[in-house]
Each structure stands twice: as structure tokens, then as C-alpha cells.
Amino acid sequence: MLINRRVFRVEWGQCDPANIVFYPQYLMWCDACTSALLERMGGTAIELYAKHGVVGVPLVDVHVRFFIPSSYGDEVVAESGVSQWGRSSLTIHHRLLKQGALAVECSEKRVWAAPVPGQPGKIHGVPIPDEIRQFLSTPA
Amino acid sequence: MLINRRVFRVEWGQCDPANIVFYPQYLMWCDACTSALLERMGGTAIELYAKHGVVGVPLVDVHVRFFIPSSYGDEVVAESGVSQWGRSSLTIHHRLLKQGALAVECSEKRVWAAPVPGQPGKIHGVPIPDEIRQFLSTPA
Amino acid sequence: MLINRRVFRVEWGQCDPANIVFYPQYLMWCDACTSALLERMGGTAIELYAKHGVVGVPLVDVHVRFFIPSSYGDEVVAESGVSQWGRSSLTIHHRLLKQGALAVECSEKRVWAAPVPGQPGKIHGVPIPDEIRQFLSTPA
Amino acid sequence: MLINRRVFRVEWGQCDPANIVFYPQYLMWCDACTSALLERMGGTAIELYAKHGVVGVPLVDVHVRFFIPSSYGDEVVAESGVSQWGRSSLTIHHRLLKQGALAVECSEKRVWAAPVPGQPGKIHGVPIPDEIRQFLSTPA
Numbered sequence: 001m002l003i004n005r006r007v008f009r010v011e012w013g014q015c016d017p018a019n020i021v022f023y024p025q026y027l028m029w030c031d032a033c034t035s036a037l038l039e040r041m042g043g044t045a046i047e048l049y050a051k052h053g054v055v056g057v058p059l060v061d062v063h064v065r066f067f068i069p070s071s072y073g074d075e076v077v078a079e080s081g082v083s084q085w086g087r088s089s090l091t092i093h094h095r096l097l098k099q100g101a102l103a104v105e106c107s108e109k110r111v112w113a114a115p116v117p118g119q120p121g122k123i124h125g126v127p128i129p130d131e132i133r134q135f136l137s138t139p140a
Numbered sequence: 141m142l143i144n145r146r147v148f149r150v151e152w153g154q155c156d157p158a159n160i161v162f163y164p165q166y167l168m169w170c171d172a173c174t175s176a177l178l179e180r181m182g183g184t185a186i187e188l189y190a191k192h193g194v195v196g197v198p199l200v201d202v203h204v205r206f207f208i209p210s211s212y213g214d215e216v217v218a219e220s221g222v223s224q225w226g227r228s229s230l231t232i233h234h235r236l237l238k239q240g241a242l243a244v245e246c247s248e249k250r251v252w253a254a255p256v257p258g259q260p261g262k263i264h265g266v267p268i269p270d271e272i273r274q275f276l277s278t279p280a
Numbered sequence: 281m282l283i284n285r286r287v288f289r290v291e292w293g294q295c296d297p298a299n300i301v302f303y304p305q306y307l308m309w310c311d312a313c314t315s316a317l318l319e320r321m322g323g324t325a326i327e328l329y330a331k332h333g334v335v336g337v338p339l340v341d342v343h344v345r346f347f348i349p350s351s352y353g354d355e356v357v358a359e360s361g362v363s364q365w366g367r368s369s370l371t372i373h374h375r376l377l378k379q380g381a382l383a384v385e386c387s388e389k390r391v392w393a394a395p396v397p398g399q400p401g402k403i404h405g406v407p408i409p410d411e412i413r414q415f416l417s418t419p420a
Numbered sequence: 421m422l423i424n425r426r427v428f429r430v431e432w433g434q435c436d437p438a439n440i441v442f443y444p445q446y447l448m449w450c451d452a453c454t455s456a457l458l459e460r461m462g463g464t465a466i467e468l469y470a471k472h473g474v475v476g477v478p479l480v481d482v483h484v485r486f487f488i489p490s491s492y493g494d495e496v497v498a499e500s501g502v503s504q505w506g507r508s509s510l511t512i513h514h515r516l517l518k519q520g521a522l523a524v525e526c527s528e529k530r531v532w533a534a535p536v537p538g539q540p541g542k543i544h545g546v547p548i549p550d551e552i553r554q555f556l557s558t559p560a
Binding site (some may be wrong): 157158160162163164165167171195196198199200201202203204205207208209 | 438440442443444445447448451466475476478479480481482483484485486489
Binding site for chain 1 (some may be wrong): 448451466
């Protein structure tokens with residue numbers, strides 16, 4: 001699979017009074033990593049969605065495990081790739097590393113979602129195009 | 141002027157490693173207080189904007205002064221009202237109190253902004269309707 | 281079990297460009313709900329930890345499922361209780377409701393953690409006191 | 421003066437339903453830029469504070485002006501430097517640029533603060549060391 005890599009630096013305001021990263025912050029990073037992974041296809045995620053007539057990739061399930069805390073000044077390296085494919089769903093797996101060790105692991109299950117014709121405001125999963133499946137399945 | 145009052149409880153994740161509120165959090169509260177003030181007219185802020193053909197009240201200037209820090213578990217009371225009116229601008233003044241003492245003071249200058257006809261994506265200030273000016277100028 | 285209930289109002293700044301709650305925000309609410317649940321025992325969570333000689337309840341695992349999106353102005357009601365007990369771990373289950381329907385479901389597995397004697401900076405799980413187990417297991 | 425430069429990429433979750441950066445986010449960036457500026461002296465900001473016996477640089481006043489909005493996918497370049505020195509205060513001026521044009525301007529007035537001897541929990545401004553003043557006043 002294609003692995004996208006991003007580096008984050010833990011900022012003061014991202015830590016709680018115990019001086020460890022407040023955990024929703026990890027999900028903010030994972031969400032940004034998913035966008036960055038999709039953008040490897042070119043353009044922004046919004047442009048990709050527009051091109052394929054979808055509204056985005058809404059999240060249906062997220063599972064996070066925390067192994068090592070990180071603190072202000074630490075560097076966190078995220079490695080993200082699609083670990084599982086459904087017909088209209090995909091699971092993005094994020095490994096967040098601190099000095100090379102697995103600190104946090106996150107799986108986001110998302111749906112490739114388009115408007116339901118004739119039902120304004122409704123969306124449903126639609127088949128993920130083969131070109132996306134292939135691109136994200138192929139190591140860079 | 142009409143003063144709207146909101147109460148916030150300082151959460152663990154809103155504090156930094158010094159166990160004081162990370163300062164952008166105050167602006168999140170002030171933004172929510174501005175919405176709440178406008179909603180005293182009825183409906184959500186979005187509905188109010190739609191009714192008057194504006195896109196919202198974008199911020200042009202904000203000035204904040206910090207007097208007393210707050211920590212996890214503290215209660216912060218915000219009192220918000222329009223302190224100054226221009227033709228198409230308004231300044232919302234927020235006083236954030238901790239146990240009755242002024243902890244943070246914030247002034248947000250915002251513009252009553254509508255799309256520029258014939259120029260997609262462009263907005264400009266338009267006159268604030270008298271009914272809004274009068275409503276927000278009158279004590280409850 | 282004891283169920284604690286909190287009500288949140290979705291603010292403008294908690295929503296993303298699709299005008300739905302940006303998902304890490306749900307975790308911020310859940311974290312605050314866990315504190316609020318523990319505080320039903322009296323005092324702040326920090327005071328509770330100090331009384332029992334622990335450093336807190338660090339998260340080891342979180343699983344979230346998303347059923348219905350929420351938007352600016354919506355009211356979200358969270359119902360939180362301990363759904364599972366280990367010797368030194370507890371799982372807090374949060375049900376977030378929108379107009380009575382289950383919108384988001386979140387399980388946080390946390391550890392009742394104390395410093396390891398003689399090893400500064402190290403923490404480990406220690407047995408959860410019976411009084412806490414009983415209090416949080418008993419409906420109000 | 422020494423100017424430190426940081427580049428931010430606007431993420432999806434940092435934007436509001438109007439698809440512009442939710443304004444408290446700018447302050448998060450400015451706070452991180454202040455840390456980064458201080459860290460040009462070597463070590464983390466926390467290490468710098470410890471070395472000089474201060475608790476940090478608490479904010480007393482912040483003034484922000486907004487000229488151009490930014491949206492998901494935009495790149496924001498921040499240039500930060502100390503624009504004014506008091507005996508125990510310093511004002512950090514941040515210029516946030518979008519495609520070279522000034523988008524947001526922010527001034528943070530902060531105090532070089534140490535514990536008051538014999539009064540636990542109290543802090544007060546103390547003189548800023550000359551070495552810091554000189555280092556941050558000298559262009560790189």
C-alpha cells in the first residue's frame with residue numbers, strides 16, 4: 001500500500017496539565033494525515049471529491065490505542081495507509097511514532113459518500129473508483 | 141445595551157501544562173458568546189444571516205486583555221454586549237469573570253457582510269438593519 | 281451503573297466546512313464527560329486522584345462509532361457510565377444523543393494509574409478502590 | 421530583530437462552516453510561533469525558562485487584525501519577532517502571510533515572569549536578561 005508520512009511537533013497548547021498530548025489532538029493529526037494521503041493523487045481532498053462526485057469520506061468508526069505518551073517539544077511521525085478496502089468503504093491505518101517506537105495507533109473506517117439522487121441532504125456509500133483503489137494500494 | 145450571559149466550566153483539555161486555560165480557548169468562548177448574543181433575536185445565527193441576506197459577521201479586529209488566569213474546574217461567566225456601532229460594523233465586548241472578578245476582557249470588531257453583487261466570492265460591509273441595532277442596544 | 285448526563289450545544293467553531301461537528305470534538309466532550317462522571321464522587325477529578333494517590337486515569341484504548349452527524353446549533357446529550365471494570369482498568373461508555381437518537385457511541389478504556397515507587401516518571405496500573413467501584417456501579 | 425519563520429498548512433478541521441480558518445486557530449499558531457522564536461536560543465522554551473528561573477511568558481494583551489481569510493489547503497507563512505521591549509515585558513509581532521500578502525497581524529504582549537519569593541502560587545514580572553534581549557534583537 002501507499003504510505004504517506006507526516007511529521008508533527010508537539011506544541012505547548014496541544015498538551016494538558018499533565019504535560020501530555022490531550023488525546024483528541026491525535027485525531028486531529030490523523031484526520032489531517034488522511035487528507036494528505038488522499039492528496040497524493042494530486043490536488044486537495046476537496047478537488048478529489050469534486051472530481052468524483054462525492055461529498056467526502058465521512059467517518060463511521062475509529063479505534064485508537066495509546067502506548068506511549070508524548071509531551072511538548074516531542075516530534076511525532078505519522079505513517080498512514082489504507083489497510084482495508086470495502087466496496088464503498090476504506091480503513092486508513094495510522095501509526096504514530098515517537099523516536100521510532102509506536103506511540104499511538106489509529107484506524108479510521110470511512111465511507112466514499114455521494115448524495116442520494118432526488119433526496120436533498122441525504123448521502124450514501126458508492127463504489128470506490130478502481131483508480132483510487134489501485135493508486136492507494138501501490139507502494140510509492 | 142443587551143447583555144447576554146453564558147457560563148463555562150474550564151475542562152481539563154482546555155488547560156495547558158501550566159494548568160491554566162490555553163489562551164485561544166478564550167476566543168472560542170467569545171465567538172460562541174457572540175453567536176449566543178445574536179441568537180437572542182430568535183433562531184440560530186445562520187438563520188439570522190439568511191433572513192437579512194448577509195453571509196455572517198466576519199471579524200476584522202480583536203483585542204484581548206488577560207488579568208486573572210483560570211484553571212481546570214473553574215467557572216467562567218461571560219457577559220457580552222455590543223459596545224460600539226458603525227454603519228456596517230459592530231464591536232462586541234465580552235467580560236469574562238471568575239468569582240465575580242474580571243479575568244479576561246475581549247473586544248471583537250465585526251462587519252455585517254453581504255456578497256458583492258456580480259462578483260462571486262467577494263463580500264463587503266452593508267448597513268446594519270435598524271431593527272438589529274435597536275434590539276441589541278436595549279437592555280433586556 | 282451510575283449514569284451522568286451532560287448537555288452540549290454545537291458551536292460554529294466546532295464544525296468543519298461540511299457544517300458537521302469535526303470528529304475530534306466528540307472526544308473532547310467525552311473526556312469532559314468522564315471527568316464529570318468521576319466528580320459525582322465529590323470534588324474535582326484532580327482532588328479525587330490526589331486523595332487516592334493516583335496520577336489520573338490515562339487512556340489506553342478508545343473506540344468511537346458515528347451514526348448521525350450534528351451541526352451548528354444542535355443540542356447533543358451525553359450519557360456516561362462505567363460499562364466494564366478490570367482490576368486496575370475501567371471502561372467508560374458514552375452515548376451521545378441527538379433528539380433522542382443515538383448519534384455517536386464512544387468507549388474509553390482507562391487505567392487507574394499511580395507512580396511506580398522508586399522510578400520517577402514511571403506509572404503503572406494499581407487496583408481501583410472498592411468505594412469507587414461501588415459508587416460508580418450504583419444507579420443514582 | 422531576529423525573525424523566525426514558520427509555515428502552516430490550513431487543515432480541514434481548522435476551518436469553520438464558511439470554509440475559512442476559525443479565528444482562534446490563528447492564536448494557536450501565534451503561540452507556537454512565539455515558542456519557536458524563543459527556541460532559536462537553543463533547547464525548548466521550557467528549558468529556557470528553567471535556566472532563567474522563570475515560569476514562562478504569560479500573555480497580558482493580544483491584538484489581532486484580520487485582512488484576508490484563509491481556507492482549507494492554503495499555506496500560511498508566519499514571520500515572528502520581538503517588536504518592543506519593556507523592563508520585564510516583550511511584545512512579539514507576528515505577520516501571517518498568504519501568497520506573500522499580509523493576511524493576519526498579531527501582537528502578543530507577554531511578561532517574563534518568576535515566582536514571588538515566599539508567596540507560593542504568586543508570580544511577578546522580573547527583568548529580562550540582557551542576553552535574551554540582545555539575541556532576539558539581532559537579525560540572524
